Amino acid sequence: xxxxxxxxxxxxxxxxxxxxxxxxxxxxxxxxxxxxxxxxxxxxxxxxxxxxxxxxxxxxxxxxxxxxxxxxxxxxxxxxxxxxxxxxxxxxxxxxxxxxxxxxxxxxxxxxxxxxxxxxxxxxxxxxxxxxxxxxxxxxxxxxxxxxxxxxxxxxxxxxxxxxxxxxxxxxxxxxxxxxxxxxxxxxxxxxxxxxxxxxxxxxxxxxxxxxxxxxxxxxxxxxxxxxxxxxxxxxxxxxxxxxxxxxxxxxxxxxxxxxxxxxxxxxxxxxxxxxxxxxxxxxxxxxxxxxxxxxxxxxxxxxxxxxxxxxxxxxxxxxxxxxxxxxxxxxxxxxxxxxxxxxxxxxxxxxxxxxxxxxxxxxxxxxxxxxxxxxxxxxxxxxxxxxxxxxxx
Amino acid sequence: xxxxxxxxxxxxxxxxxxxxxxxxxxxxxxxxxxxxxxxxxxxxxxxxxxxxxxxxxxxxxxxxxxxxxxxxxxxxxxxxxxxxxxxxxxxxxxxxxxxxxxxxxxxxxxxxxxxxxxxxxxxxxxxxxxxxxxxxxxxxxxxxxxxxxxxxxxxxxxxxxxxxxxxxxxxxxxxxxxxxxxxxxxxxxxxxxxxxxxxxxxxxxxxxxxxxxxxxxxxxxxxxxxxxxxxxxxxxxxxxxxxxxxxxxxxxxxxxxxxxxxxxxxxxxxxxxxxxxxxxxxxxxxxxxxxxxxxxxxxxxxxxxxxxxxxxxxxxxxxxxxxxxxxxx
Amino acid sequence: xxxxxxxxxxxxxxxxxxxxxxxxxxxxxxxxxxxxxxxxxxxxxxxxxxxxxxxxxxxxxxxxxxxxxxxxxxxxxxxxxxxxxxxxxxxxxxxxxxxxxxxxxxxxxxxxxxxxxxxxxxxxxxxxxxxxxxxxxxxxxxxxxxxxxx
Numbered sequence: 001x002x003x004x005x006x007x008x009x010x011x012x013x014x015x016x017x018x019x020x021x022x023x024x025x026x027x028x029x030x031x032x033x034x035x036x037x038x039x040x041x042x043x044x045x046x047x048x049x050x051x052x053x054x055x056x057x058x059x060x061x062x063x064x065x066x067x068x069x070x071x072x073x074x075x076x077x078x079x080x081x082x083x084x085x086x087x088x089x090x091x092x093x094x095x096x097x098x099x100x101x102x103x104x105x106x107x108x109x110x111x112x113x114x115x116x117x118x119x120x121x122x123x124x125x126x127x128x129x130x131x132x133x134x135x136x137x138x139x140x141x142x143x144x145x146x147x148x149x150x151x152x153x154x155x156x157x158x159x160x161x162x163x164x165x166x167x168x169x170x171x172x173x174x175x176x177x178x179x180x181x182x183x184x185x186x187x188x189x190x191x192x193x194x195x196x197x198x199x200x201x202x203x204x205x206x207x208x209x210x211x212x213x214x215x216x217x218x219x220x221x222x223x224x225x226x227x228x229x230x231x232x233x234x235x236x237x238x239x240x241x242x243x244x245x246x247x248x249x250x251x252x253x254x255x256x257x258x259x260x261x262x263x264x265x266x267x268x269x270x271x272x273x274x275x276x277x278x279x280x281x282x283x284x285x286x287x288x289x290x291x292x293x294x295x296x297x298x299x300x301x302x303x304x305x306x307x308x309x310x311x312x313x314x315x316x317x318x319x320x321x322x323x324x325x326x327x328x329x330x331x332x333x334x335x336x337x338x339x340x341x342x343x344x345x346x347x348x349x350x351x352x353x354x355x356x357x358x359x360x361x362x363x364x365x366x367x368x369x370x371x372x373x374x375x376x377x378x379x380x381x382x383x384x385x386x387x388x389x390x391x392x393x394x
Numbered sequence: 395x396x397x398x399x400x401x402x403x404x405x406x407x408x409x410x411x412x413x414x415x416x417x418x419x420x421x422x423x424x425x426x427x428x429x430x431x432x433x434x435x436x437x438x439x440x441x442x443x444x445x446x447x448x449x450x451x452x453x454x455x456x457x458x459x460x461x462x463x464x465x466x467x468x469x470x471x472x473x474x475x476x477x478x479x480x481x482x483x484x485x486x487x488x489x490x491x492x493x494x495x496x497x498x499x500x501x502x503x504x505x506x507x508x509x510x511x512x513x514x515x516x517x518x519x520x521x522x523x524x525x526x527x528x529x530x531x532x533x534x535x536x537x538x539x540x541x542x543x544x545x546x547x548x549x550x551x552x553x554x555x556x557x558x559x560x561x562x563x564x565x566x567x568x569x570x571x572x573x574x575x576x577x578x579x580x581x582x583x584x585x586x587x588x589x590x591x592x593x594x595x596x597x598x599x600x601x602x603x604x605x606x607x608x609x610x611x612x613x614x615x616x617x618x619x620x621x622x623x624x625x626x627x628x629x630x631x632x633x634x635x636x637x638x639x640x641x642x643x644x645x646x647x648x649x650x651x652x653x654x655x656x657x658x659x660x661x662x663x664x665x666x667x668x669x670x671x672x673x674x675x676x677x678x679x680x681x682x683x684x685x686x687x688x689x690x691x692x693x694x695x696x697x698x699x700x701x702x703x704x705x706x707x708x709x710x711x712x713x714x715x716x717x718x719x720x721x722x723x
Numbered sequence: 724x725x726x727x728x729x730x731x732x733x734x735x736x737x738x739x740x741x742x743x744x745x746x747x748x749x750x751x752x753x754x755x756x757x758x759x760x761x762x763x764x765x766x767x768x769x770x771x772x773x774x775x776x777x778x779x780x781x782x783x784x785x786x787x788x789x790x791x792x793x794x795x796x797x798x799x800x801x802x803x804x805x806x807x808x809x810x811x812x813x814x815x816x817x818x819x820x821x822x823x824x825x826x827x828x829x830x831x832x833x834x835x836x837x838x839x840x841x842x843x844x845x846x847x848x849x850x851x852x853x854x855x856x857x858x859x860x861x862x863x864x865x866x867x868x869x870x871x872x873x
Contacts (some may be wrong), residue, residue: 339775
């Protein structure tokens with residue numbers, strides 16, 4: 001195989017939307033893969049006229065590990081721990097999508113206690129993920145040496161409390177390996193429920209503090225209102241999900257529309273805003289904090305007894321033979337719809353697994369909405385879109 | 395002492411001031427870091443020396459030992475000269491500030507005019523740094539900087555004119571002496587508004603958050619100083635902090651009565667330092683609490699809000715003085 | 724449109740073979756009707772939400788392109804699929820219908836080598852531009868070396 005050619009010609013990126021030429025000089029600037037606010041490895045080739053962005057070419061793939069090919073080589077028992085590495089900030093929901101797809105295809109029953117535990121960790125994970133979102137977004141807008149860092153450190157402090165809960169439950173802080181085909185791997189230890197209640201009470205009180213700190217702040221409002229408006233039609237067409245979709249006026253939440261894993265047993269609201277700008281997305285996520293905490297309280301109050309897996313003991317690591325067929329399991333992750341399209345062929349390994357990452361579709365909307373804003377708004381918009389590049393690149 | 399050649403006196407006092415300044419600026423960075431840490435529920439520098447007191451020295455040694463990089467395509471002479479051109483005005487502003495009645499390097503009778511004029515010179519150094527780095531981020535930042543600093547120097551000067559009018563002199567020691575009875579900040583309405591406008595304009599003119607769009611790390615990755623490392627970076631940092639401190643001293647002098655305070659006269663410089671640090675901490679507090687706003691919003695605030703208000707303020711002060719002169723004596 | 728209406732209308736679509744996965748409708752259409760069905764689904768059935776588009780390599784049974792769309796009001800989900808012919812690697816593009824197909828089709832091109840007619844900007848998405856080969860094809864071994872990346 002010959003040596004690869006030198007850096008490819010991306011000097012003329014084809015641009016989704018380019019604003020009309022107004023006459024001033026155009027500058028091509030790279031917001032490169034190494035950048036304090038790229039949220040991971042992301043390259044945006046911006047074409048600027050003065051301070052205004054007229055076109056964006058998004059280059060991704062710096063974190064590509066080809067999960068889809070990898071899944072064809074790993075059994076259904078081996079892969080869930082790897083699935084968490086797609087959306088590594090919300091690992092619980094990532095694992096859930098894969099495991100649900102395998103269970104539905106193989107028609108494996110999941111015990112009630114396991115379902116409730118799955119929902120509990122998914123909602124706690126949503127709280128932790130939104131804490132990280134708020135912190136990094138404010139840090140992007142406010143500077144790593146400045147007011148943004150203050151909000152970041154407060155949010156990380158809260159996130160650490162939730163991660164402590166996960167650590168006592170599964171042994172890991174970030175990437176868990178908690179789900180397995182047939183149920184969950186770990187049961188709640190002694191005192192976990194009490195600790196959990198204390199933590200979510202504390203987080204709920206602190207969220208009020210952050211809301212007051214941010215919403216009363218004129219600078220915050222100036223930076224976020226009217227910025228990065230995604231219209232309802234664009235939102236549906238591109239297929240963005242989660243808080244982005246709900247902030248643009250579409251009341252589509254998979255936990256409500258297509259309930260999975262016992263979500264139909266719980267009482268919670270789905271926030272919807274119509275403005276479609278960064279501030280609307282912020283408001284949706286702040287309400288989601290509270291709703292997730294509500295769900296966790298309901299679970300802690302009514303956790304049923306029983307086994308935590310329908311394939312306990314040695315069977316949990318044994319091979320699962322999934323019959324021929326296809327299945328698409330979707331989960332409402334903190335960023336949107338995380339889905340696993342699985343095709344089984346009767347063996348212990350999938351024939352084809354397609355991972356639908358929420359951030360991949362969310363990011364696809366950037367070239368449509370960024371042109372027309374200034375460079376400073378690019379970071380505000382990217383932060384409110386909240387991409388995680390493990391999901392984008394897989 | 396007084397029979398020494400005046401040039402020699404100037405040299406010695408300048409040297410003493412520079413030395414004191416270097417030490418003060420270094421420890422002011424530590425103060426800021428500790429203060430910021432407490433705001434963020436953490437401890438700040440703790441391990442280097444007792445409670446982190448040797449941290450600034452460690453930082454200085456580190457910066458001295460770093461490799462001095464010059465980008466290949468950069469304009470070498472301007473690149474090397476820019477930190478110096480940036481630093482010199484920032485240090486020179488201290489020349490006219492009297493730390494006690496009669497204790498200053500050069501108590502010019504156009505003191506405040508000199509201060510304003512010289513402190514605006516740093517823009518030249520800033521732009522030289524941004525331009526010569528051969529880096530789009532640096533260039534973008536330098537362009538924003540020129541825009542912003544020029545826009546905010548006007549309200550800064552207008553706000554500083556209020557105490558000048560009230561004291562009736564451009565000489566800084568006269569302004570300080572005129573506050574023996576009542577600090578200018580306590581003058582009804584005019585004093586408070588003037589002080590507020592002064593602080594806001596100075597924060598913006600020094601590129602501190604929330605107006606630090608030009609070095610917005612999360613967008614422009616350190617802006618105009620992105621290509622600097624080692625001692626040149628240290629010089630730029632020194633210049634920035636010296637400028638902030640200089641404006642804090644000026645603010646303390648113009649509005650907070652400089653060296654007047656309870657206790658014997660030799661405590662005067664101590665009070666002065668305390669007041670200046672108070673203003674510095676106020677600026678720092680704002681820095682660690684707010685997110686930054688976009689450059690077009692910054693310029694809107696300056697031209698549409700701050701400048702008209704400060705012009706009105708100066709006019710009001712002038713009217714007050716005329717009325718006071720007409721009624722009182 | 725209600726769920727029952729959608730099912731009835733799909734059954735009327737010429738050359739469509741209808742199946743099911745749980746509650747979702749699976750529609751198999753020939754390649755020539757791929758973009759036509761997508762337009763029908765978006766305009767007539769109201770399936771305005773585009774979830775994903777991907778492909779499957781069935782080895783001897785050729786390539787297959789699948790897409791998942793939703794109708795947000797009634798909650799109906801539709802999986803549309805089409806089997807490409809022997810040795811055929813081109814397929815009509817859905818970009819004129821759904822803008823979300825743009826990145827998804829680029830990824831399919833990257834991973835399977837399927838060329839989408841009518842795509843405005845078909846170039847590799849996740850892999851470097853100078854990569855040779857299409858990894859998700861069954862003929863591409865998992866441990867294929869590619870200097871300097873591995």
